[in-house]
Amino acid sequence: MNISLRWLEDFLRRELDPADVTGRLAMLGAPVDAVEPLHRDLSEIVVGLVEDVRPHPNADRLRVTSVNDGTERRLAVVCGAPNVTAGKKYPFARVGATVPHGKGGVPMKLEKARLRGEVSEGMLCSARELGLGQEHDGILELDTDAAPGTPLPAALPLADYRLVVDVTPNRPDLLGHKGMARELSASYGTPFRLPQIPGAAGIDVPHARREGAAGSAGRLRVTIEDPQSCPRFHAAVIRGARVGPAPEWLRRRLESVGVRSINNVVDATNYVMFELNQPMHAYDLALLRGGSLVVRRARAGERLVTLDGVERPLTPDMVAIADAEGVIGLAGVMGGAGTEVSDATRDILLEAAWWDPGRTRRARRALNLSTEASHRFERGIDLWGGDAAMRRCIELVLATAGGELAEPPLDLWPTPTHPPRIFLRPARVTQLLGVELPWHELERHLVAVGATVVSKPEDGRIAVDVPGWRPDLQREIDLIEEVARLHGYDSFPAELRPFRLGTRADAPEEAIAASLRRRLAAEGFYEVVSLPLGGDHAADSVRLLNPLATDEAWLRRRLLPGLVRLVEANWANHVADVRLFEIGTAFTDAGAGRRPAEERRVAAVLTGRREPAHWSGTGEARFDIWDLKGRLEAAVALAIPEAEVQVEGQALVVRDGEGRVVGQGGPLSADAPPWAAPLFGFELLVDSAPRRPAPFTPLPTTPSSERVLALLLPEGVHAQQVETVLRRAAGALLERVDVESDYRGAELPAGTRSVAFRLTFRAPDRTLRDSEVDEAESRLLATVAEELGIQRRDAASRDGG
Amino acid sequence: MTGSARPPTTATNDSTDPAGSVTMASTGFPELDALLPRLAAVPALEAAALEAEQVAVLGRKSGLLTAALKSLSSLPVDERKRFGAAVNQLKGQFEAAFAARAEALEAERRRREAAGLDLTMPGRRRWVGAEHPVTRVVDEIVGIFRELGFAVATGPEVETEWYNFLALNFPADHPAMDMHDTLYLDTPPAEGEPGGRLLLRTHTSPVQIRTLLAGPPPVRVVIPGMVYRNDAIDASHLPAFSQIEGLAVDEGISFVDLKATLTHFARRFFSPATRSRFRPSFFPFTEPSAEMDVECQLCHGRGCPACKGTGWMEILGCGMVHPAVLENCKLDSERYTGWAFGMGPHRIALLRYGVPDIRLLLGGDMRFLEQVGRPGGTDTGGVDA
Ligand SMILES: [Zn+2]
Secondary structure, three states, X not given: OEEEHXXXXXXXXXXXXXXXXXXXXXXXXXXXXXXXXXXXXXXOEXXXXXXXXXXXOOEEEEEEEEEEOOOOOEEEEEEOOOOOOOOOEEEEEEOOOEEOOOHHHOOEEOOOEEEOOEEEOEEEOOOHHHOOOOOOOOOOOEOOOOOOOOEHHHHOOOOEEEEEEOOOOOXXXXXXXXXXXXXXXXXXXXXXXXXOOOOOOOOOOOOOEEEOOEEEEOOEEEEEOOOOOOOEEEEEEEEOOOOOOOOHHHHHHHHHOOOOOOOHHXXXXXXXXXXXXXXXXXXXXXXXXXXXXXXXXXXOOOEEEEOOOOEEEOOOOOEEEEOOOOEEEEOXXXXXXXXXXXXXXXXXXXXXXEOOHHHHHHHHHHHOOOOHHHHHHHHOOOOOOHHHHHHHHHHHHHHHHOOEEOOOOEEEOOOXXXXXXEEEOHHHHHHHHOOOOOHHHHHHHHHHOOOEEOOOOEOOEEEEEOOOOOOOOOOHHHHHHHHHHHHOHHHXXXXXXXXXXXXXXXXXXXXXXXXXXXXXXXXXXXXXXXXXXEOOOOOOOEEEOOOOOHHHOEEOOOOHHHHHHHHHHHHHOOOOOXXXXXXXXXXXXXXXXXXXXXXXXXXXXXXXXXXXXXXXXXXXXXXXXXXXXXXXXXXXXXXXXXXXXXXXXXXXXEEOOOOOEEEEEEEOOOOOOOOOOOEEEEEEEOOOOOOOOOOOOOOOOOOOEEEEEEEEEEOOOOHHHHHHHHHHHHHHHEEEEEEEEEEOOOOOOOOEEEEEEEEEEOEOOEOOOHHHHHHHHXXXXXXXXXXXXXXEOOHHHHHHO | OOOOOOOOOHHHOOOOOHHHHOOOOOOOOHHHHOOHHHHHHHHHOOHHHHHHHHHHHHOOOOOHHHHHHHHHHHOOHHHHHHHHHHHHHHHHHHHHHHHHHHHHHHHHHHHHHHHOOOOOOOOOOOOOOEOOHHHHHHXXXXXXXXXXXXXXXXXXXXXXXXXXXXXXXXXXXXXXXXXXXXOEEOOOOOOOOOOOOEEEOOOOOHHHHHHHHOOOOOEEEEEEEEEEOXXXXXXXXXXXXXXXXEEEEEEOOOHHHHHHHHHHHHHHHOOOOOOEEEEEEEEOOXXXXXXXXXXXXXXXXXXXXXXXXXXXXXXXXXXXXXXXXXXXXXXXXXXXXXXXXXXXXXXXXXXXXXXXXXXXXXXXXHHHHHHHHOOOOOOOOOOOO
């Protein structure tokens, strides 16, 4: 919301410092995003009185003038403007002054010049050269009593600050200068009142004629057919107005809030909107067909060319203003082009209505047409403020365009209501705010926002009538917020008081994720947090209804593909050593009418050197599948302890206790540069069940015996199969099985490899005899021979291993 | 046995003072006593001489002691035993002396070698990784609130309109909804689903509702998680980013508790001297609502471009839980009151690490992650550190 500081000054009748106002508004809940100086660059321009005009001796188009700039000497100034007239005042730039919009629109510092042989000691300026408008066929004639030499900003109400205020959606009242002035009035402790409209002295607009759902304005029959959407509608007819350029002060005022001047009538409606927050509309009465104006729902198929020249389809969900032949305006959003006020307009119909916020919002969203009016109606304007706004607007039109108000304005209000009354309990204020405030302070704050405190405290409560411009004040808590706000949030203490501990248990998945993060970071991985949205999808992907881009249209079902993209990006940066992991949510479709399944997953990728390169020669090895497998197993132990890593073909698959696949790992294909090392990765479900600490097993007190079995594994027999058989056959005495080596060589029998298993035997209660261990070893050899066809490797061929 | 010779052992042999530990006493046999000066000389031998002396004394073929033993047969029977014992004792003494000297020489060699190393050469490192800056911010925030008795709560990222908006007192078709550009799922809601359409939660606040519905107060939880908005990606916006909320509901909780707890938080998170202020604001699910500013961490309140000259930086939104929210959670809003806050760890990470573009937090650029993952230097709460 753009706010003019000068406008506020007119309300508060005091000078305001923009920084001070900014600070106060911030602490009142309306932070100022920007302060923009307006026409502060005109301080070097002064009022110049042209005392004499004579022809230029060498140029027909030019004149030589004598300018009184308030100093003793009269200055010779060459001027090309056709409208320069002796005895009139114009903006004057002396030699050395800077004209804000010189040739090419950039600031220009004036120098003494000779034009066709005549000396020129300054410049008389056009509106465009000063940034005051587009007119440039002549210099700007000043209508001012200020003496020659007066700085222009002091002579004209020009210089201003525009405050760009961030108004929260609950405060429609702050979308008008009056509302802002009310807040500042409470803050400064000074009164405020509506500014005088120049030229309106003596204009006295009568109060409205109250009617039900229908009434007449001029010869027009006005009817509300949809009182739900339009509970109140004001209309007034002004005849014989002269539509034309708005006076300077009005143009400046609208400019200060960033609105372009159209003409005196349209400007009047906009002025009232920015002042009182009541959007108004003006129709050219002569263009209304059939002597009737109806507020009704639009009909299917009806279309309207709005003021911006666009033809828009309407739906029965939208409220329209129609004349006898069709729709002429879209309620709450934008008027129609067909009844627009133009320079040819003589008779005007003014409208001030209250449109249903929800319906306005839906219409503006359906048409994607956001306007100053829809912005305000959506937030809710003052249902009881339309009469004052209409009278203000009439006053403005009469003052600036002339004409005559034919009769008192019409006020259609089928079901009159009062603003709500709310009860406030001082004890409740204390309960919520933690500080006891005397009731007269409560009253003071409520009165400051425009509420009426109807009664003194009785039964421990006070009755408060809230003002119509505060639709956000609906229940007691809303009043308590006002009290806290005006008391000042900073005035409350910030002392820690005793509290009770919460009764909710910690969510276990956060601790589990934390343990995974610590582990993977310690292993050299960097965590990434990527977007769960992407363009990749599969049959069970979850799709978004309204994505901003097609590559953000699907929810990810896996984390690993995103990590591969990140590895590729690193390769593109010539980074070869990449270790990344992510813990995040993945989504899969669960069918129509069902929430998608959400899983927390962990994924990791690694490529490049196993450790940083070192001058001693270590660190040249690249990550391989065993690095991946070891890290996958470590991650499984943390993420989903009851699952295990299984080998299926050339893939590592993680299955949970029920055999479901919950993860996998292995080499990954990617768009890799030739120099890149192999890429590996895994992805895993993270089980959120709380973890129990592993129980203690007593440490061994007896010695162990070790045997190394070098076994010849035929193709197709896996080490894990062998281990399983060994463990089963050996029974309880076999404590550990470790793979020591894996050897292939020509001297081995064809189609075999030699894998050495180190077996550790131990009895918990006694020392094993060698004969026992020998016997166990023989039994194991017999079993693997029988079950897997595995022979012990011949001692003679051992040297190769 | 004559004399009081103790067999020297390597265990008592101090390599830093080898000479002092060799006991020299007469063997009672002149030909053996003749070797004692050589025994005494062992601690002074250099490596090559030591090797030669070992061969000369203990050599199997022509060593002096071997020769002495060979002469045994020429001795009278009763002397043989004594002489044999004396030779063996002397042999033991020589062996111990040689071993001690060899060890001393080896130690000396290592010492010299070590003195020749160029220790300015780089050491051998291991890969180190790091948690994401956003994770670290979340962890730190959670840690501070744990000290204040808060537990961690989580909830689903796909939500219904009821949990995300209606239960949180967002009026339907109200401009307050414009603050939350919502991403909806293309999954039709279940038949008769009271929650309305499925969407990606726009804030972690639905977990407030789930937590309050789960049982009676006292409730003190912090809620970290991803949230989603229909925002185009640019330097300061992402369609998905992290949020963390806090919620405290009990009897007797007031605005003073809110201010006190969050002021304490700001001092713990930034620095003990950090000033903070509370400004009125608006959120449908809290009332009174506030924005909390902390002193700009760049200019410390003097005003700079980063804080638009105000000296303050907005870090979180907060407020007293709206009675309507408590009522929607079947709680007696007259008996229970509470406060809540929400903030964006992505944004705070930008502030904390001085990262100018939020998209850097999204990527997996190892160079960036290594830089912000460095230990130290970034945990003092200010980018000026
Ligand atoms: Zn700053």
